Structure formats: C-alpha cells, structure tokens
Amino acid sequence: MPAPQFDPAAPLQFVVNAAAGSNAAASKREIIESVLQAQGRRGELAFCTPADLARVARVSAQKALSTRTAVVAVGGDGTLNTVAQAAHAAGCAMGVVPQGTFNYFARTHGIPADPAQAVRLLLHSVPAPVQVAGINDRLFLVNASLGLYPDLLEDREAYKARFGRSRWVAFVAACTTLLRAQRQWRLRIETGGTVRDVHTLTLFVGNNRLQLQQLGAEPEDTIAGTPGDGSMAALVLRPIGTLSMIGLMLHGAMGRLGEAAGVERFEFDHLVVRPTLPQGRRGVKVAFDGEVTTMRAPLDFRVLAKPLYLLGPQRSTATAEAVSRAEDAGA
Incomplete structure (x- = not known):
C-alpha cells in the first residue's frame, strides 16, 4: 500500500484528550503552540472529553487526509488507540505526543516522552509504515x-x-x-x-x-x-x-x-x-x-495487512533509542 500524501507545510491536526478550558488543556496548548511558533509551523488543536474522543478523531483524520497532513494523538494509550483507529480507517498519517505511564508504542518508535520534544520531532518527520494488529473489528x-x-x-x-x-x-x-x-x-x-x-x-x-x-x-x-x-x-x-x-x-x-x-x-x-x-x-x-x-x-x-503510517525518526534511530530506554528502565 502506498504511503499517504504528506505536505510538511500543512497544519498538523492535533487531537487532545482534555476538556477545553481545563488546566490540563491549557498546559498542553501552551506546549504545542510554543513549539509550533518557534519552528514557524502551524497546527490545529481539537480538545475533547473521553466521551467525544472517537468522533473528534474521525473528523480530524478526514481533515488530515484532505489536507495531506497527519492527525496527532495527544494523550495516553487509550487516546493513541482511538486516534490510530481513525487514522488507519481514513488512510492518513498519524503522529504521537505520548502522555501515558509506560508508553511502549511511542518508545518502540523512538518518540520522546517529553511533549515538547515529541512535537519538535513531528515537525521533522515523514510517515513510515508500522505494524498494527486487529481483534475482531x-x-x-x-x-x-x-x-x-x-x-x-x-x-x-x-x-x-x-x-x-x-x-x-x-x-x-x-x-x-x-x-x-x-x-x-x-x-x-x-x-x-x-x-x-x-x-x-x-x-x-x-x-x-x-x-x-x-x-x-x-x-x-x-x-x-x-x-x-x-x-x-x-x-x-x-x-x-x-x-x-x-x-x-x-x-x-x-x-x-x-x-x-x-x-x-x-x-x-x-x-x-x-x-x-x-x-x-x-x-x-x-x-x-x-x-x-x-x-x-x-x-x-x-x-493487519494494511499498516499505520506513523510520523517518527528513521527506523534504525527508533530502534536504537527504544533499546537505550529499555536498558535505562531496567537499570
């Protein structure tokens, strides 16, 4: 399957699992927007509650596809899963700003746990296929x-x-x-x-x-x-x-x-x-x-035969960083 079209200049579509107006939402907005501004890039932030996450993810994924950019999940494992489901179905690229406890998916693919570093990485990445799995639908x-x-x-x-x-x-x-x-x-x-x-x-x-x-x-x-x-x-x-x-x-x-x-x-x-x-x-x-x-x-x-296209560092770099973090965690 060919990689989705990706325009690095197009605004990234961020899906943030935090109610708009909350302290958590304000903190996440400040981090993301400050990095975008420093890098001269644009992004659109969609804040939502957990109950509305799936709908917002689907809308943002469709918009990412039509504008040749990526939908970015900001949150823990559940948020990443929901956004990945939407990105995979739409056929657009996906980015990750992890905020969970273990962050195995992000660490495996060389994505930093620090949100500012993760956003900076997104701005210098291209989509690459990664394996995803399915259970029923x-x-x-x-x-x-x-x-x-x-x-x-x-x-x-x-x-x-x-x-x-x-x-x-x-x-x-x-x-x-x-x-x-x-x-x-x-x-x-x-x-x-x-x-x-x-x-x-x-x-x-x-x-x-x-x-x-x-x-x-x-x-x-x-x-x-x-x-x-x-x-x-x-x-x-x-x-x-x-x-x-x-x-x-x-x-x-x-x-x-x-x-x-x-x-x-x-x-x-x-x-x-x-x-x-x-x-x-x-x-x-x-x-x-x-x-x-x-x-x-x-x-x-x-x-699944169809991969998810993830924004991240080159595969060799991701593997090295994942191994390094695993060794640090076990130290």
Whole structure:
C-alpha cells in the first residue's frame, strides 16, 4: 500500500484528550503552540472529553487526509488507540505526543516522552509504515487480552484514581489482582492449522517487542518476523496455586516472566479464540491498549495487512533509542 500524501507545510491536526478550558488543556496548548511558533509551523488543536474522543478523531483524520497532513494523538494509550483507529480507517498519517505511564508504542518508535520534544520531532518527520494488529473489528497497537488481564487493568485504574499515577501503584494493583485470581477460562485456540483446548487464567497477545522484552516473555522465533514486525506473541497463563502466583509476580517484576512455571508463549500472525461461555452469553470482556470493553466471541486476532503510517525518526534511530530506554528502565 502506498504511503499517504504528506505536505510538511500543512497544519498538523492535533487531537487532545482534555476538556477545553481545563488546566490540563491549557498546559498542553501552551506546549504545542510554543513549539509550533518557534519552528514557524502551524497546527490545529481539537480538545475533547473521553466521551467525544472517537468522533473528534474521525473528523480530524478526514481533515488530515484532505489536507495531506497527519492527525496527532495527544494523550495516553487509550487516546493513541482511538486516534490510530481513525487514522488507519481514513488512510492518513498519524503522529504521537505520548502522555501515558509506560508508553511502549511511542518508545518502540523512538518518540520522546517529553511533549515538547515529541512535537519538535513531528515537525521533522515523514510517515513510515508500522505494524498494527486487529481483534475482531478493533485495531490495537501494543496488546490485547482476555481473562485475568482485563481485571488487572480495571483494578489498576481504580488504584490510580485513589493513589495517583505511578509504576509502583500499577505494580501493587497487579499484585492484588493476581493474588485473588479465581476464574479459569476454557479456550479453543486455532492457529497455524492446529486446534487445541487450553485452560487458562488469562490469554495475553502482544504486538510490541519492547514490552515483551521488559517482561522477559519474548517467544522463540518460529515464524517470519518478530512481535511488532511481522508477527505477534501469545502468552497463556495456566491455572496455578497461590505460591506459584507469588513466584509469577516475582518473575514478572524481574523481567523473567518467560521462566515462570505455568506460562506458555508462542508466536503467530493469525489466531482464533473460542471461549466456552455460560449458556446464552455471547460477549467476553477484552482489554486492548489499556481500554476494556465487551466483544462477541469468537475472537479473531491477526496482523493487519494494511499498516499505520506513523510520523517518527528513521527506523534504525527508533530502534536504537527504544533499546537505550529499555536498558535505562531496567537499570
């Protein structure tokens, strides 16, 4: 698929997940506009609440396409996912000004966490294709899952609302969720011409090699490409006892999840999951890129043939910076 037309002089279309008039919106506007002014560039800022984000993203993506520019997501993982969905559907380029906790997508592609630096990078970038994945009719950038992991995300958001945003808060929330894990899922998994039934606490699908590396959960290369660049990875957590769960948490904290008992990992480019559900129930709770929703089964995970065109540094530079940040984070 050819890259979208891109005019570096055209005003970038910023989608900012913050209510207009709020302190957060004012701060973001000041940062973005000061960088644009210093660089002699123009941009249009659309502020919105989370409830209006999808509509604003679609409108901004269509405008970006018609004016040969990019739609830029300003926010956390959920904002990036929603804007990416709109950009991918419209066929326009996308930029990122990350503001989340982990920022795996941005870090993988060499995009700075500092918002002013991220905006400056946008002004000197051209669109390049990056892999995105799909689950049923939804796109995701980093990961998608069912079972225990969506519960973990809901608990994490509750802890953040009470104690603030930090990696330690996220870690404590994860420990709480894991230690009270009860429900087992029976899944029929179809991939690569094979069908098998598994019992699991969670199925985690990763489209981001950096995240898998930090967890110590990269699968062995069994098909062409690597997670995020030709393939995806699946992690299946078998039902385990409390002591084993504590060991699992320690392995995860040390970036050695792949060594933990009860964790199976494999690589794929297309995966169909058919969960056994109670009579009359068709929906299953699914998490993707930090958001939780209900989807109808079966769940179809796949590497999308159509890439997302992302504004960022050259691929070699992005890879080097991602590796550097990963090493810094582990220091």
